[in-house]
Amino acid sequence: MLEVGVPVPRCDARAKVTGEEKYAIDHYADDLLWAGVKRAGIPHGRLVGVDVASARQLPGVHAVLTREDVRGSNRQGIMHKDQPVLAGRKVRHCGDPVALVVAEDRETLGKALDLIRVHVEPLPAVFDPEEALRSDAPSVHESGNILLQATIRAGSGEDAFEACEAVVEGAFEVPMQAHAFLETENGLAWQESDGRIVMIVSTQAPFRDRFEIAHALGIEVSAIRILAPHLGGGFGGKDGATVQCLLALAALHAGGRPVKMWWEREESFTAGYKRHPVLMRYRLGAMADGTLHALYCRLVYDTGPYAHLGGEVMALGMEHAGGPYRIPHTQIEGWCVYTNNPIGGAMRGFGVCQVSFGFERMMDRLAARLGMSRLDLRLMNAVRRGDRNCAGVTLAHSTGMVPCLEALSRHPFWVHRRGWKRRAGPFKRRGVGIAAVFNAIGYGRGLPDSAIARVELTDRGKVRVYSGVADMGQGNASAFVQIAGEILCQDAAHMELVLPDTDRTHPSGSASAGRTTYTYGNALIEACQGLRQKLLHRAALVLMLDETSGLTLLPGRVRHLPSGREVPLELLGRLFPEVDRCAMGQSIMPVTQDVPDTGREFTIGFPHALFSYAAHLACVEVDELTGRTEVLEYVAVTDGGRVVNPDGFHQQVHGGVAQGIGYALMEEVRLDEGKIGNPGLATYIIPTCLDVPDIGSIAAETVEATGPFGMKGVGEVGMNAPLPAIAGGVENAVGWSPDRSPLLAERLLERQGCYPPLKED
Amino acid sequence: MRLEFVLNGASVTVETRPDRRVVDLLREELDLTGVKEGCGAGECGACTILVDGESRLSCLMLAAQLQGCHVTTIEGLARNGCLHPVQEAFVEYGAVQCGFCTPGMVLSAVRLLDRNPEPTRDEIREGLSGNLCRCTGYVKIVDAVEAAARRLGPEAAK
Numbered sequence: 001m002l003e004v005g006v007p008v009p010r011c012d013a014r015a016k017v018t019g020e021e022k023y024a025i026d027h028y029a030d031d032l033l034w035a036g037v038k039r040a041g042i043p044h045g046r047l048v049g050v051d052v053a054s055a056r057q058l059p060g061v062h063a064v065l066t067r068e069d070v071r072g073s074n075r076q077g078i079m080h081k082d083q084p085v086l087a088g089r090k091v092r093h094c095g096d097p098v099a100l101v102v103a104e105d106r107e108t109l110g111k112a113l114d115l116i117r118v119h120v121e122p123l124p125a126v127f128d129p130e131e132a133l134r135s136d137a138p139s140v141h142e143s144g145n146i147l148l149q150a151t152i153r154a155g156s157g158e159d160a161f162e163a164c165e166a167v168v169e170g171a172f173e174v175p176m177q178a179h180a181f182l183e184t185e186n187g188l189a190w191q192e193s194d195g196r197i198v199m200i201v202s203t204q205a206p207f208r209d210r211f212e213i214a215h216a217l218g219i220e221v222s223a224i225r226i227l228a229p230h231l232g233g234g235f236g237g238k239d240g241a242t243v244q245c246l247l248a249l250a251a252l253h254a255g256g257r258p259v260k261m262w263w264e265r266e267e268s269f270t271a272g273y274k275r276h277p278v279l280m281r282y283r284l285g286a287m288a289d290g291t292l293h294a295l296y297c298r299l300v301y302d303t304g305p306y307a308h309l310g311g312e313v314m315a316l317g318m319e320h321a322g323g324p325y326r327i328p329h330t331q332i333e334g335w336c337v338y339t340n341n342p343i344g345g346a347m348r349g350f351g352v353c354q355v356s357f358g359f360e361r362m363m364d365r366l367a368a369r370l371g372m373s374r375l376d377l378r379l380m381n382a383v384r385r386g387d388r389n390c391a392g393v394t395l396a397h398s399t400g401m402v403p404c405l406e407a408l409s410r411h412p413f414w415v416h417r418r419g420w421k422r423r424a425g426p427f428k429r430r431g432v433g434i435a436a437v438f439n440a441i442g443y444g445r446g447l448p449d450s451a452i453a454r455v456e457l458t459d460r461g462k463v464r465v466y467s468g469v470a471d472m473g474q475g476n477a478s479a480f481v482q483i484a485g486e487i488l489c490q491d492a493a494h495m496e497l498v499l500p501d502t503d504r505t506h507p508s509g510s511a512s513a514g515r516t517t518y519t520y521g522n523a524l525i526e527a528c529q530g531l532r533q534k535l536l537h538r539a540a541l542v543l544m545l546d547e548t549s550g551l552t553l554l555p556g557r558v559r560h561l562p563s564g565r566e567v568p569l570e571l572l573g574r575l576f577p578e579v580d581r582c583a584m585g586q587s588i589m590p591v592t593q594d595v596p597d598t599g600r601e602f603t604i605g606f607p608h609a610l611f612s613y614a615a616h617l618a619c620v621e622v623d624e625l626t627g628r629t630e631v632l633e634y635v636a637v638t639d640g641g642r643v644v645n646p647d648g649f650h651q652q653v654h655g656g657v658a659q660g661i662g663y664a665l666m667e668e669v670r671l672d673e674g675k676i677g678n679p680g681l682a683t684y685i686i687p688t689c690l691d692v693p694d695i696g697s698i699a700a701e702t703v704e705a706t707g708p709f710g711m712k713g714v715g716e717v718g719m720n721a722p723l724p725a726i727a728g729g730v731e732n733a734v735g736w737s738p739d740r741s742p743l744l745a746e747r748l749l750e751r752q753g754c755y756p757p758l759k760e761d
Numbered sequence: 762m763r764l765e766f767v768l769n770g771a772s773v774t775v776e777t778r779p780d781r782r783v784v785d786l787l788r789e790e791l792d793l794t795g796v797k798e799g800c801g802a803g804e805c806g807a808c809t810i811l812v813d814g815e816s817r818l819s820c821l822m823l824a825a826q827l828q829g830c831h832v833t834t835i836e837g838l839a840r841n842g843c844l845h846p847v848q849e850a851f852v853e854y855g856a857v858q859c860g861f862c863t864p865g866m867v868l869s870a871v872r873l874l875d876r877n878p879e880p881t882r883d884e885i886r887e888g889l890s891g892n893l894c895r896c897t898g899y900v901k902i903v904d905a906v907e908a909a910a911r912r913l914g915p916e917a918a919k
Binding site: 007009010012013014016017018019020021022023025026028179180181182183184230231232233234235264265472473474475647648650651654655656657658659680681682686687688689690692694695 | 788789793794795796797798799800801802804805807834835836838839844848851852853855857858859860861862863864867882885886887889890891892893894895896897898899900901902903
């Protein structure tokens with residue numbers, strides 16, 4: 001039986017362990033053509049010409065397309081359409097596409113791409129976002145280099161520092177991070193005889209993809225059908241057009257033949273979206289007893305050459321820049337800046353995991369200044385329901401920061417940390433770090449976070465859920481099946497699932513923002529309740545009952561409890577037409593009604609009403625001889641509301657922590673004049689199972705009254721804490737504060753000999 | 762060339778270029794799309810297959826190297842609809858998220874348990890360190906392999 005709150009194996013697990021599950025990349029077709037992209041290779045320049053003559057003459061080349069072949073706006077982008085499908089006049093980063101080749105096979109495709117000559121007149125480029133802000137900097141766009149400048153101010157802002165009895169400051173830097181999903185960007189598309197484009201693509205936003213393609217290529221939205229099978233990872237990197245517009249363009253020139261595009265790993269690095277690097281300056285002021293009083297913060301996000309979701313990423317970072325704490329007076333300034341680096345975009349933790357490093361380093365610094373326990377300082381300032389957060393918004397929903405920190409304070413790793421540290425071996429230093437973090441869920445004000453669910457009893461008596469939100473691996477599809485099973489009282493054998501297909505399922509937004517199970521789940525509950533009423537009513541007719549009371553759904557049947565008589569669902573499926581066997585539901589996530597008079601520069605996505613919270617603890621060991629940091633123990637306490645599937649909950653926490661450990665210790669896209677120096681998995685190192693300890697995961701369950709079965713999203717919050725927790729652990733071990741990530745061995749080794757004697761804490 | 766080998770227990774003969782990558786041959790000619798490609802450079806382990814019982818990266822092998830070999834892909838692991846104990850444990854212990862690393866990870870685990878039927882958690886981590894997973898944080902994967910070892914244990918003793 002599928003029940004909410006108990007561990008349930010994922011509905012996709014069996015097909016995935018047997019290799020049967022078909023991802024976008026596993027779709028081939030007869031008579032297949034291959035499409036590929038010629039890229040600029042230089043970071044900034046005027047495009048003088050693209051010589052495609054010899055490529056066109058190569059036998060086996062079906063088409064070579066350039067800017068002139070694009071009939072629509074040639075512009076893609078979720079909020080700001082500033083990114084060309086094929087560059088026409090200018091290239092703004094090394095990965096800019098300048099020509100598209102369609103060929104009979106991959107070998108011919110590769111040869112044709114090599115034959116294309118791109119003539120670019122180099123322009124002065126800008127790679128440092130602070131430099132890009134200067135008036136004499138080269139302009140990435142004619143409009144200048146500032147995508148968005150914004151200020152959040154609460155209370156009396158910076159003026160409040162005068163009253164503070166302790167003030168700490170810091171400057172921090174976090175690098176570009178790559179999603180490194182294992183299935184790189186890809187899709188298969190073809191044009192049907194009526195002109196429609198059908199595309200099977202690895203995407204987090206199938207419904208939005210249609211609009212992107214329609215706008216860029218000048219075709220009707222209704223003339224595009226997108227299917228989104230399970231993704232081989234996404235983490236934000238497949239939210240927004242990757243192959244979609246290029247592949248649709250190829251399909252328009254393929255004479256009805258199917259076309260496949262598959263970015264190789266290096267191309268995924270060069271052309272794909274990345275987590276924004278951020279420069280941060282912080283000042284935090286408190287009273288002598290540790291009560292936080294004032295915050296000033298200046299953030300500079302490097303969005304690369306195109307907006308993608310840069311403004312929204314920064315907005316979310318700014319909204320979280322003060323941490324999950326009560327700070328009555330704040331001033332948070334942000335600049336989101338264009339450069340000629342690779343494109344910044346959405347990634348798990350969406351702007352928040354960067355500032356989490358900043359505000360948690362400040363909390364450790366303040367605790368040291370005041371001689372207070374790091375945990376007590378956090379606990380006394382942690383937001384509670386009814387408080388205002390650093391953006392001045394009253395927290396009217398479940399707010400589990402305190403329970404998370406309290407659980408951590410009782411955890412053996414915290415209680416016994418001093419003894420554990422003393423047991424370090426020769427030439428080893430041990431430290432324990434903690435971090436308190438939060439992450440909004442949903443799109444925020446101004447962009448309705450909505451879903452439309454459909455559920456149906458099939459003519460074979462199965463309950464079928466039509467999911468409109470992609471599952472990139474986070475398990476929302478399984479949660480949908482579980483929720484429908486709970487309400488309709490079915491077991492896994494009686495459930496079916498339809499994955500997102502713009503022809504068969506309904507617009508339900510992107511798989512992002514920790515929103516999928518929350519928003520679609522609420523819509524699904526309504527749909528399932530509707531279907532239950534229908535099924536009980538129809539069963540009453542079949543059983544000749546005067547009323548539906550006494551009827552209950554059971555796996556595969558409806559039973560009349562007083563008499564024990566039953567109607568198989570299969571019979572209801574056969575007796576009634578489809579419209580009688582299906583129900584729909586819709587939902588919109590609530591938004592805050594307490595809208596502060598600040599952050600007016602954000603057109604959408606500010607502020608948020610709902611947040612998940614987490615407190616993490618990392619036990620680290622630094623090798624004095626090599627500078628290497630190892631995470632030996634780790635525990636994460638998470639408030640994600642009520643847990644729908646404990647397995648799925650812990651999976652999300654583990655995954656977020658592992659990516660966070662990578663972000664803390666090893667991951668950094670190395671850039672040299674806009675070119676990526678480590679565009680492969682042998683040089684861009686992500687954690688293996690030797691780099692991640694056994695992560696403990698504890699749920700501090702609050703009840704989110706607006707969430708399906710009381711839940712909130714937990715996909716993102718786990719990503720935000722590992723870097724600050726590990727940095728805190730390193731400081732606790734070696735006595736100096738890492739202000740720049742990742743905490744590479746060589747960076748720690750540079751400070752060798754400066755390690756002060758171990759302090760108790 | 763005319764390539765003959767045993768694939769998932771059955772003899773196959775295919776006409777192929779000898780220098781074709783094995784991952785392409787399996788996915789595109791033989792429709793075994795359970796064999797995944799994550800990097801094409803032997804770095805991620807997603808394309809792992811078993812060749813004569815040894816785990817091999819099919820993106821680094823050429824077709825001719827399979828001549829006369831016994832090849833197992835993820836599709837050949839379950840027997841008559843019955844999952845291999847490692848597959849069973851992956852399902853039960855929540856070791857699957859996006860699942861793109863799963864076929865390679867499962868085959869590496871099968872090979873590991875073949876070589877070392879009672880591995881410690883550290884030995885499991887060591888044995889799977891050539892297979893990257895970006896979703897799970899590996900904890901539940903190690904749990905699953907430990908559980909599979911327990912289940913295979915009595916069988917192996919018979």
